[in-house]
Each structure stands twice: as C-alpha cells, then as structure tokens.
Amino acid sequence: MQYSNKYAEMAKSGLVIYEPTTGKFFTKDAKERRTKVDHKGYLRFGVNGYGMVIAHRAAWAIHYGEIPKQHIDHIDGDKTNNRIDNLRLCTHNQNQHNQGIRKNNKSGFKGVSWMKSLRKWQAQICCNSKVKHLGFYDEKEDAARAYDKAAIEIHGEFAWTNFRE
Known part of the structure; x- marks a missing residue:
C-alpha cells in the first residue's frame, strides 16, 4: 500500500x-x-x-x-x-522556514549569533540555501528585529519571527 x-x-x-x-x-x-x-x-x-x-x-x-x-x-x-x-x-522549503528556534541555539533568538571577534551580535537568514548576512548589532534584540524584518520580506506568511504577536 x-x-x-x-x-x-x-x-x-x-x-x-x-x-x-x-x-x-x-x-x-x-x-x-x-x-x-x-x-x-x-x-x-x-x-x-x-x-x-x-x-x-x-x-x-x-x-x-x-x-x-x-x-x-x-x-x-x-x-x-x-x-x-x-x-x-x-512546499518543503516553506515548511523549513516555519521552524522555531533550535535546541542548540545560544542567543535565544532565531537568526542571531554572537560574533566573538567583533564583540557584536550577528543577524543572518537562509534564503534559497544561501546564508544572507543582515548586519552586526550591539544588542541581540536589535539583531533579532533585523532577522524578523528579513524573514517577513523573504518568507512571507511562513516566516517564524522572534517577536511573535
């Protein structure tokens, strides 16, 4: 069957x-x-x-x-x-975009990581299997907002954002 x-x-x-x-x-x-x-x-x-x-x-x-x-x-x-x-x-890709934060995430925000060499928070997003750099930030919340803005623009209704309503 x-x-x-x-x-x-x-x-x-x-x-x-x-x-x-x-x-x-x-x-x-x-x-x-x-x-x-x-x-x-x-x-x-x-x-x-x-x-x-x-x-x-x-x-x-x-x-x-x-x-x-x-x-x-x-x-x-x-x-x-x-x-x-x-x-x-x-689609498979849309399903991947609507995933939450992974268990091994250390920042507490999707798309945000600490860049030790610069002592700043980095925001990045994956689009069409390529990582897109969104900038460096002093505050991790600002990096998370940058990720959210890009996620909504790129992934639309399938975007998983950090600051969900």
Whole structure:
C-alpha cells in the first residue's frame, strides 16, 4: 500500500473520526483515540489494518478526502496541534522556514549569533540555501528585529519571527 493511499483508504473506512475544531481523533464508537508523540514531536495513533498513522496527515485526509503530495505545515509550530485551521499545505522549503528556534541555539533568538571577534551580535537568514548576512548589532534584540524584518520580506506568511504577536 502506498504512503498516500494508506491515509485515503483509512479516511474512507470510517474507523477514525476527526473533530476539526479540536484536532482530536475518535474511534467509530466515539472513544477518544490514544495518541503518542513520536521522536520528531508529531502525534501518531494506531488504526487496525493501517498501523501507526501520523495525526496531521490523517486529519487532512479525513477532512478533505485526500492526502496531498505536498507537505502539511502546522501554522503555530506546535506539532501536536492538529486543528484543521492550524494546518496548511506548503512546499518543503516553506515548511523549513516555519521552524522555531533550535535546541542548540545560544542567543535565544532565531537568526542571531554572537560574533566573538567583533564583540557584536550577528543577524543572518537562509534564503534559497544561501546564508544572507543582515548586519552586526550591539544588542541581540536589535539583531533579532533585523532577522524578523528579513524573514517577513523573504518568507512571507511562513516566516517564524522572534517577536511573535
């Protein structure tokens, strides 16, 4: 069974009920399905005959009746929030732009790092697999604002900004 067909067939089977406003999944007898967070932070649950399924792909398949060939992005960056209004189609690159701060980040801001030799904060952003330098700053918050401005210009609605509203 192909990856995408698995979700389309499961959606048609009626074995899983999806509540789009809450993002929760239920069995056909209205019991909430137990989910597990996988090693990448996504919710998964088991369905008899289909194995473990990824919750956001199941949500999309059940709600829209098909699984797209594109990626599905969690708008708010929360991989466990599978409300339909938090899911959108995207390319691989767009999905990468909407990533938050990495675990090994030391500045506390995306796109900001300390330049020891200059004793200044550096702002940079990745665009089309190339790093673009945005300047050096005395304050890391100023570097973070420079990153945010560039991210909105370059990545648009998929920009993950440091000062989120």
